[in-house]
Amino acid sequence: MLKPGATIGILGGGQLARMLALAGARIGLKSHVYSPVADDPAFDVCSAHTKADFLDEAALAAFAESVDVVTYEFENVPARTAEVLEAHRPVRPNPKILALTQDRLIEKQFVQSLGVATAPFAEALDAESLARAVAQLGRPSILKTRRFGYDGKGQTKIVEGVDLADALKDLGNAPCILEGFVPFAKEVSVVAARGLDGEFRAYDVCENVHEHHILATTTAPAAISDSTAQTAIDIARRIAEGAGYVGVIAAEMFVVRDGRGERLVVNEIAPRVHNSGHWTLDGAVTSQFEQHMRAIAGMPLGSARRHGKQVVMRNLIGADVDKWAEILAQDGACLHLYGKKAARPGRKMGHVTRVTP
Amino acid sequence: MLKPGATIGILGGGQLARMLALAGARIGLKSHVYSPVADDPAFDVCSAHTKADFLDEAALAAFAESVDVVTYEFENVPARTAEVLEAHRPVRPNPKILALTQDRLIEKQFVQSLGVATAPFAEALDAESLARAVAQLGRPSILKTRRFGYDGKGQTKIVEGVDLADALKDLGNAPCILEGFVPFAKEVSVVAARGLDGEFRAYDVCENVHEHHILATTTAPAAISDSTAQTAIDIARRIAEGAGYVGVIAAEMFVVRDGRGERLVVNEIAPRVHNSGHWTLDGAVTSQFEQHMRAIAGMPLGSARRHGKQVVMRNLIGADVDKWAEILAQDGACLHLYGKKAARPGRKMGHVTRVTP
Numbered sequence: 001m002l003k004p005g006a007t008i009g010i011l012g013g014g015q016l017a018r019m020l021a022l023a024g025a026r027i028g029l030k031s032h033v034y035s036p037v038a039d040d041p042a043f044d045v046c047s048a049h050t051k052a053d054f055l056d057e058a059a060l061a062a063f064a065e066s067v068d069v070v071t072y073e074f075e076n077v078p079a080r081t082a083e084v085l086e087a088h089r090p091v092r093p094n095p096k097i098l099a100l101t102q103d104r105l106i107e108k109q110f111v112q113s114l115g116v117a118t119a120p121f122a123e124a125l126d127a128e129s130l131a132r133a134v135a136q137l138g139r140p141s142i143l144k145t146r147r148f149g150y151d152g153k154g155q156t157k158i159v160e161g162v163d164l165a166d167a168l169k170d171l172g173n174a175p176c177i178l179e180g181f182v183p184f185a186k187e188v189s190v191v192a193a194r195g196l197d198g199e200f201r202a203y204d205v206c207e208n209v210h211e212h213h214i215l216a217t218t219t220a221p222a223a224i225s226d227s228t229a230q231t232a233i234d235i236a237r238r239i240a241e242g243a244g245y246v247g248v249i250a251a252e253m254f255v256v257r258d259g260r261g262e263r264l265v266v267n268e269i270a271p272r273v274h275n276s277g278h279w280t281l282d283g284a285v286t287s288q289f290e291q292h293m294r295a296i297a298g299m300p301l302g303s304a305r306r307h308g309k310q311v312v313m314r315n316l317i318g319a320d321v322d323k324w325a326e327i328l329a330q331d332g333a334c335l336h337l338y339g340k341k342a343a344r345p346g347r348k349m350g351h352v353t354r355v356t357p
Numbered sequence: 358m359l360k361p362g363a364t365i366g367i368l369g370g371g372q373l374a375r376m377l378a379l380a381g382a383r384i385g386l387k388s389h390v391y392s393p394v395a396d397d398p399a400f401d402v403c404s405a406h407t408k409a410d411f412l413d414e415a416a417l418a419a420f421a422e423s424v425d426v427v428t429y430e431f432e433n434v435p436a437r438t439a440e441v442l443e444a445h446r447p448v449r450p451n452p453k454i455l456a457l458t459q460d461r462l463i464e465k466q467f468v469q470s471l472g473v474a475t476a477p478f479a480e481a482l483d484a485e486s487l488a489r490a491v492a493q494l495g496r497p498s499i500l501k502t503r504r505f506g507y508d509g510k511g512q513t514k515i516v517e518g519v520d521l522a523d524a525l526k527d528l529g530n531a532p533c534i535l536e537g538f539v540p541f542a543k544e545v546s547v548v549a550a551r552g553l554d555g556e557f558r559a560y561d562v563c564e565n566v567h568e569h570h571i572l573a574t575t576t577a578p579a580a581i582s583d584s585t586a587q588t589a590i591d592i593a594r595r596i597a598e599g600a601g602y603v604g605v606i607a608a609e610m611f612v613v614r615d616g617r618g619e620r621l622v623v624n625e626i627a628p629r630v631h632n633s634g635h636w637t638l639d640g641a642v643t644s645q646f647e648q649h650m651r652a653i654a655g656m657p658l659g660s661a662r663r664h665g666k667q668v669v670m671r672n673l674i675g676a677d678v679d680k681w682a683e684i685l686a687q688d689g690a691c692l693h694l695y696g697k698k699a700a701r702p703g704r705k706m707g708h709v710t711r712v713t714p
Contacts, residue, residue, distance in 0.1 A: 004694045028694030047401035300686035329657035337385030
């Protein structure tokens with residue numbers, strides 16, 4: 001177990017790294033943030049920072065030597081980066097999860113290997129295999145690049161009339177998978193933590209609404225049956241245990257309602273703190289950020305108990321952030337801003353949480 | 358009104374400055390911390406810091422020029438320091454409050470001028486005036502230095518048999534006041550904020566227990582009658598308004614119970630965030646630290662609503678901090694550590710908060 005005063009190395013300097021560093025400071029942990037981007041949001045709140053490329057091996061080695069454990073705020077950490085860091089210090093979560101979650105095909109195969117349902121899928125490496133996949137899964141279906149997709153980027157819908165070669169070209173002819181359409185009633189996620197000792201604690205299952213492919217609101221708890229909620233948490237636990245995971249993990253799932261009741265289909269795994277867990281900063285005893293820092297430091301996990309009857313988190317995307325003064329004046333609104341300078345469209349600038357007492 | 362991205366200058370680099378900087382970062386404010394002490398707790402969480410003496414006028418001027426507003430975490434800011442800073446940037450709270458609160462005599466006169474009760478007091482500049490004061494106020498009574506007292510330092514009890522010249526000598530023959538003994542049932546405090554626009558918001562009156570003259574626990578709400586609680590908040594409002602105050606202020610009061618019921622006697626004013634307000638970090642919608650940053654930035658004040666039924670904060674003094682691992686493992690305990698290296702006896706190392714749902 002690391003002691004207070006230890007230094008956590010964080011790869012990436014965005015809002016997740018910023019909130020991790022702030023949460024670490026609460027419990028006496030220092031943060032050293034590593035990012036190639038000058039003026040990244042996390043640089044303002046850490047005890048040390050390195051501005052260098054993720055493939056700068058000398059900088060990576062010096063960074064690792066200056067910290068006690070390394071973690072990351074994003075899943076697209078290059079394999080070589082993780083390898084260099086691991087030669088010096090423990091990297092948590094274990095980088096094996098990166099290989100699993102960087103590739104949608106491998107991720108889905110892993111989830112299915114645990115006996116957990118995913119959307120039906122098939123590989124689509126070229127026009128020919130895409131044609132076979134469409135014949136199998138039908139239209140509408142969704143073509144996604146295997147790697148580097150987020151917030152709706154790297155995907156396109158295959159509806160009637162779409163030319164398959166054009167669709168592949170739209171995605172840069174990158175290796176893809178085709179996912180069958182899941183007629184879901186709602187999307188939920190489980191944000192949970194697994195400690196170094198295997199202890200597992202999940203927050204309430206929460207419900208997510210997306211607008212323009214970007215998370216707009218998260219509401220905790222989700223309006224689903226108790227047994228579905230318990231199943232969702234069990235799935236997250238199986239994923240975390242199956243991957244030998246340490247830290248906070250998020251599992252996004254679709255809730256499908258049919259004659260047989262509610263069932264769950266895993267959509268995506270994020271091996272990190274997650275936007276759908278931001279409500280825990282104001283709405284839970286221990287935030288997801290502190291929970292992650294505790295887990296990777298080998299400390300006991302904190303209580304994941306929710307405050308109040310309901311917690312709603314709304315993202316402030318792009319120009320939404322201009323309403324900051326109005327939000328500050330609203331009774332019971334908790335505003336969080338990430339310190340980003342330019343409010344470009346689609347950019348996550350902050351969020352606001354409201355706890356119903 | 359300052360905008361997110363603005364920089365708050367904080368004089369002092371201890372735990373209060375640290376928690377102010379962390380709270381400012383939540384709402385997108387940067388902090389520049391000024392302290393003469395290397396490795397001060399706040400240096401780890403701010404976007405800039407200056408290590409220089411409080412009387413280094415060149416460093417003060419450069420600091421002030423680099424920020425948008427200046428605040429402070431302690432009331433013993435030298436008058437000249439405030440004067441130099443004010444020539445460059447607004448200093449909030451207005452440094453006039455420093456003159457009031459740095460001197461126990463002037464502070465008590467100010468409180469009485471508002472029609473608010475204090476302990477009976479008399480000046481004690483030398484053995485002769487102390488003898489007159491003791492004749493007037495009786496024994497037991499408490500001799501306190503007019504300036505620079507905290508956590509029981511700079512005071513001594515005048516009981517039967519105490520030699521008055523020795524008592525004065527114990528306090529370095531500094532100018533003192535003698536305070537009459539107040540047979541109080543409990544000590545409470547009001548932590549409240551006044552905005553730049555005059556808006557006033559108070560947290561629940563809380564109850565404080567001291568051990569060895571240092572705050573041990575704070576419990577919110579205090580177990581006092583509703584009307585006493587309302588009176589306590591009204592007193593804090595009169596003090597804040599009377600001083601033209603902007604920011605978070607704390608007023609410590611004694612609750613005296615006699616045949617006529619409960620009455621309040623103001624003991625001390627702190628022109629800053631206060632240890633008895635630390636519970637608000639986990640136990641209120643807006644923490645005292647964010648509230649202070651909002652107020653001095655000219656932003657709207659946040660909700661001071663309490664979470665849960667009761668909130669208890671316990672200070673971790675000296676070796677208490679060695680129990681950090683045990684506390685982390687306790688269900689519902691929120692641990693805060695200040696990042697101090699040496700756990701000297703009597704030193705505030707952190708605190709732990711428990712919210713009863």
